[in-house]
Amino acid sequence: MTSSNSIIFQQDGSPFSTQFDDIYFDTEDGCSQSEDIFINGNDIRQRLLKSDSDFTIAETGFGTGLNFLLTLQLFMSLAQEHDIAELPTLHFISTEKFPLDKATLEQSLLLLPQLSAVVSLLLSQYPEQTSNSCKLKFLDGKVTLSLLIGDAAQSLSGLDRRYENKINAWYLDGFAPAKNPDMWSPALFQQMHRLSAEQATVATFTVAGIVKRGLTTAGFRIYKQVAKGKKKEMLAGKFQMPKHKGYMQRPLTTKPQHVAIIGGGIASACAAYSLAKAGIKVTLYCKDESIAQGASSNAIGAIYPLIHLVKDDISIFYEKAFEHALGRYNTLLAQGYEFDHDWCGLLELSFKEPLRKRQQQFAEKSPWSTRLIQAIDAKTASERANIPLNDGGMYFPKAGWIAPAQLVSAMLKAAQAIGQVKIKTKVNVEQISPLADDKHHTKWQLKTNKGSLLVNHLVLSTGAEGLLSDIDELKHLPVYAVRGQVSSMISKAPLDKLSTVICHKGYLTPANQNEHCIGATFDKDDFSIQQKDSDDSYNLDMLNQAMGYLNPWTSKDVVQSKARLRCMTPDHWPIVGPMPDIEQHKTVYPHLAKDKHWKYDDPAPVKKGLYVLTGLGARGLCTAPLLGDILAADLSSAPYPVDNTMLFNLAPNRFVIRDIIKNKC
Known part of the structure; x- marks a missing residue:
């Protein structure tokens, strides 16, 4: 019998994934293995008895539900030994990218008669088809199972900030990294760091290096343990919560x-x-x-990130913001929302010696991908810009301009x-x-x-x-205004062939509707938005200092200008x-x-x-x-x-x- 998830049942009746070439559980000692690794490895019994608040377990790889069933069975036995009201409410969150349908799950669990009581509870609520995530409640809501259908990291990333610092124990199950590398991704460990509570624990059957490194990066202090049965070793660990800095935390709110x-x-x-x-x-x-x-009224604006020679915090932010912006803008365009633009690239021209030294440093030891920024010589720069240039510079191939x-x-x-x-x-x-x-x-x-x-x-x-x-609240922030005037020039040779944005001390855009934008001035705490001829002259001077060898520009070339305020x-x-x-x-x-x-x-x-x-x-x-x-x-x-x-x-x-x-x- 084969299910839609590439499951076959072997001669002994055990479920086997042909997709991952592996069994779901060992028919001989699967229960004892899971109990040893996940329940004992996280000390679940004692922690449930000692917890004075809700207790949350997160699992990767729900599979046949074996780990959940064992945990539910443990909880029910504790409820018989103690007053159930004294036990914490147990939240069990499990992810599964390839869920079993109900018929396949039921057949898989026939091999575990020792779990028949909790299997019946699960099957009584389990949906016939599991294409969507679901929440199941047991023992009058004292235990909840949230089954998240989809990739583990993506499913966990969908948990909102109410779940941050709330996961008390992690069951890292699922097929081994060698067979299912997609699940054991850096994104998974990032979510574990985000969601783990102070002193959260983790247990997993694998001791693969990628898992050890990922858990360490996520903030867990890990160690190997001897495992029972065919699993010779396992990993366990405890989350080392960094020092709290409450002023870095943003308040949780109910969505308005x-x-x-x-x-x-x-x-x-x-x-x-x-x-x-x-x-x-x-x-x-x-x-x-x-x-x-306001400032958004300019005819053309360049879009490119601020990138330093080292991967400092601000450069990493601007790289991320830049990629995010391009994705958003391309989505709008694909949906039919039009605006003038050209992802024509942008060249930061190395027109003076300090900039040439910077360019050379980038060429020798840039930490950035060439898809983001490239150090190019004058010949290559001329080819990219489609005009003759005396200098090379730093080229952003995905940058450009927008209206x-x-x-x-x-x-x-x-x-x-x-x-x-x-x-x-x-x-x-x-x-x-x-x-x-x-x-x-x-x-x-x-x-x-x-x-x-x-x-x-x-x-x-x-x-x-x-x-x-007169909005007083804004006056508590150290922001300030910087006036900027942009000038527009009529397009003429050789700039009529310009095919990329050029930044020097100012900037120059390719022609749009037969006009180039040049700019811009930076005048702090000047709130006037009246056009100034002196600012047009300044913009022309900056352009001529960097590229005047092409064809010196004069005030006669300026056809219009606009001044607006930036908030810095x-x-x-x-x-x-x-x-x-x-x-x-x-x-x-x-x-x-x-x-x-x-x-x-x-x-x-x-x-x-x-x-x-x-x-x-x-x-x-x-x-x-x-x-x-x-x-x-x-x-x-x-x-x-x-x-x-x-x-x-x-x-x-x-x-x-x-x-x-x-x-x-």
């Missing part, structure tokens, strides 16, 4: 039905899109007559197609203030030019223009997350001034219901999609798309924590 966003540019659009994908209704309030009138305003429009249309997203223009939010209702739930009152509004959850995504408002941060990281309560930080964390490693358990104090997404600087096209997804995770308690270190580098409270550590508060 609705979120208000103040903004109108690329950050707001990406936030709306991500929230809509998370199933949250959105209302976007934009003060202008139409969206994308930002068109992108914002496309992103919001896509968001509206996903969920309920309303856009209200000509609504200028002048002030916000918290209000507590009679149940002590915080709401936010918005004072606007069209009256007052009351919302439960609010995202400030106003960019630099928010610094001009002092550490060049953008900001996304819940708005911190600054005064509470100073009260809760003063000991950091004496010991920056001081242990704190509780999440950072925040202003409930208030979030911020800002400080994207000159690379908003690169970072906004990833930041939007992080914001959506904040509000839905979904897993974050970045690790904890990166998350704190983006956190709004990082500035006050650093000030406390440096004793500046």
Whole structure:
């Protein structure tokens, strides 16, 4: 007999996977092996007796359910020996990529008559076909089985942040790494690190090097043990929880039905899109007559990551954000949401000696993939750019340019197609203030030019223009405005053949609608958006210094220009997350001034219901999609798309924590 999962039953009746060329369990001593490795290896009996709260076990490879059945049998025996009310509620989470249908499972378990009582309980609830994940309850809900159908790492990544630090024991089962290498992936061990509770244990039948290394990387201290039966050795281990830094933790929230966003540019659009994908209704309030009138209104913007010679934290972030953005934008295009763009590559021109030295260093010892960045000589640069260049540089083959305003429009249309997203223009939010209702739930009152509004959850995504408002909460963040003017030139030879974006001290784009964009100026704390002839001259000077040998450009070549404001941060990281309560930080964390490693358990104090997404600087096209997804995770308690270190580098409270550590508060 063969099931849909390539299962055959051997002469002794045991199930055998032809896909993985292996048995599901040993008919002679399968129960004793599993009990020895997984139950005894995790000391489940004693821990259930001693636990004073819920106890959660996670398993990879549900298979025939043998490990769950043995665990359920143990729990039932403990319930007979002790008062069941004194036992913890047991949550058993198991993943299975190739589930058995009910008939195959029932036939497989005929070989285990000693488990007949718990087998009957399982089969009474097990679905006929297991194409979807399911949750089964036993003993009046005292034991639950969550069977997650799909790849182990992907299934575990779908567990939201309520499960983080909650898994008490791990059963790493499934077919051996040599037969099923896809399951034993780095992503699996990353999820184990995310989900493991303090002092969580792990047990597995395999002692393969890839498993030992993966568990060690995940934070487990592992050791070999003698195993019973045919399994000579097994691995067991205990999770070494790193020191708690409560100020790095973001609070868990119940996913709201609705979120208000103040903004109108690329950050707001990406936030709306991500929230809509998370199933949250959105209302976007934009003060202008139409969206994308701030920094996102420029005709063309370059998209490329900030990459240093070493793989430091900020470069790793921008690499991840860049890849994330390209994926999001290509998805929009594939769905028919159009915007002018060209993934034509980008060249950082090495037009002066320090840049040439940097290029040489990259050529000799770059830690980055050439799919991301390449050091190329003048000949290759000329070929990529399709114009004669005197210098080589650093080339980003997947970079290019986008029409930002068109992108914002496309992103919001896509968001509206996903969920309920309303856009209200000509609504200028002048002030916000918290209000507590009679149940002590915080709401936010918005004072606007069209009256007052009351919302439960609010995202400030106003960019630099928010610094001009009377929104006091933004003034607690060390963001600042940098004015930038972009000039447009009519296309003429030889630039009419330019086929890649070129960055020097400024930048130059290929022609779009017969015009090139050049720029841009950087003037700190200048809030004027009036065009300045002097800034056009500055942009031309930068271009001529780098490439004037081609055909010197003059003010006569400039056909139009535009000035807008960027919102910058002092550490060049953008900001996304819940708005911190600054005064509470100073009260809760003063000991950091004496010991920056001081242990704190509780999440950072925040202003409930208030979030911020800002400080994207000159690379908003690169970072906004990833930041939007992080914001959506904040509000839905979904897993974050970045690790904890990166998350704190983006956190709004990082500035006050650093000030406390440096004793500046």
